Amino acid sequence: MSPNDLNPSTPLEEESKMDEGWWTSVLSEETKILEKVEGASTDVGTEEAEVPDVDWEYVQSLYENDEIISLEVTGYNRGGLLVQAENIQGFVPISHLIEMPGASSEEDRKNRLNDYIGKSIELKVIECEPAMERIVFSERAAQAGKGKRKELFGSLGAGAIASGIVTNVTDFGAFIDLGGVEGLIHVSELSWGRVQHPNDVVRVGQKVETLVLQVCEQNSRVALSLKRLHTNPWYSLLDHYQPGDETTALITSITRFGAFARLPEGVEGLIHISSIELPDAEMSVEQVIQPGQTVAVQILHIDSERRRLGLGLVDINA
Numbered sequence: 001m002s003p004n005d006l007n008p009s010t011p012l013e014e015e016s017k018m019d020e021g022w023w024t025s026v027l028s029e030e031t032k033i034l035e036k037v038e039g040a041s042t043d044v045g046t047e048e049a050e051v052p053d054v055d056w057e058y059v060q061s062l063y064e065n066d067e068i069i070s071l072e073v074t075g076y077n078r079g080g081l082l083v084q085a086e087n088i089q090g091f092v093p094i095s096h097l098i099e100m101p102g103a104s105s106e107e108d109r110k111n112r113l114n115d116y117i118g119k120s121i122e123l124k125v126i127e128c129e130p131a132m133e134r135i136v137f138s139e140r141a142a143q144a145g146k147g148k149r150k151e152l153f154g155s156l157g158a159g160a161i162a163s164g165i166v167t168n169v170t171d172f173g174a175f176i177d178l179g180g181v182e183g184l185i186h187v188s189e190l191s192w193g194r195v196q197h198p199n200d201v202v203r204v205g206q207k208v209e210t211l212v213l214q215v216c217e218q219n220s221r222v223a224l225s226l227k228r229l230h231t232n233p234w235y236s237l238l239d240h241y242q243p244g245d246e247t248t249a250l251i252t253s254i255t256r257f258g259a260f261a262r263l264p265e266g267v268e269g270l271i272h273i274s275s276i277e278l279p280d281a282e283m284s285v286e287q288v289i290q291p292g293q294t295v296a297v298q299i300l301h302i303d304s305e306r307r308r309l310g311l312g313l314v315d316i317n318a
Contacts, residue, residue, distance in 0.1 A: 051306060055088065063128045070252055071121065073120075074117070083137060091135070091136055091137065092138065092139060096167070109134075117177065123141075124141040126182070126220060157215060160212040161209060166204050172186065189227055192234065193266050198270045211228045232306050238302055249262060249297045254290070256273075258274075259285060300312050
């Protein structure tokens with residue numbers, strides 16, 4: 001199966017060119033999050049510690065040569081660890097720490113981060129931005145070994161299949177450790193169906209197989225897709241259904257104008273409130289059907305191009 005078979009109407013190469021727009025948007029959101037945790041008040045250390053002058057030439061060399069460096073943890077905040085040495089300092093996001101698979105509570109997170117204070121850990125530079133005076137490190141990347149990033153970028157390319165571990169899930173997507181390089185599955189690439197939150201599709205620690213959409217070695221950015229490993233169900237929907245057909249569907253969410261329901265093929269449609277009979281005029285839709293409930297529906301209309309599916313509620317007990 002070739003990458004173009006996954007989406008016959010749009011070649012992967014053309015979609016990659018279009019990716020620049022959402023990459024800019026995504027990276028903007030990622031930067032905001034990183035700046036927020038970096039700028040947060042420090043729970044331990046750094047207030048009294050002397051901040052070293054950064055040797056940016058040295059840092060750039062570490063990054064370009066994909067080298068490993070050992071740094072002491074001097075403090076932490078909610079987002080991760082603060083590390084430094086004589087001529088270098090920076091931040092390690094919590095998702096890039098090996099021993100932080102997920103804290104059960106805020107207190108647990110704080111205790112785990114506090115245990116790092118005073119210790120030296122092996123790290124790799126994964127972001128070096130002198131203009132913003134920011135250096136971001138990764139313990140996960142260091143675990144892969146020196147030079148692994150260059151090796152991976154030599155083998156990764158648009159259309160390749162890559163396996164990895166989910167390291168972080170945010171509102172805009174999921175980050176995947178490919179073994180020394182981190183890739184991003186944007187929320188729009190997680191499923192052919194509507195995704196309320198990436199956590200509904202993937203979880204931290206989960207191993208996933210993905211399709212590589214775009215690679216930019218210069219910025220160490222890898223765009224991935226989960227949904228494109230499967231044929232787009234919208235293209236074959238009319239082969240299975242015609243208006244008037246009845247089938248079962250799973251209620252996924254309730255809105256003020258009705259409910260969204262997912263067909264067995266994975267696509268979601270809207271059951272408009274006008275087709276939902278309420279026993280009492282003062283009752284709400286939530287009192288009749290709930291997310292997770294399987295119902296019988298009728299296909300009202302299918303618009304594959306715009307990915308619109310209209311459904312009518314036939315029976316709440318499918």
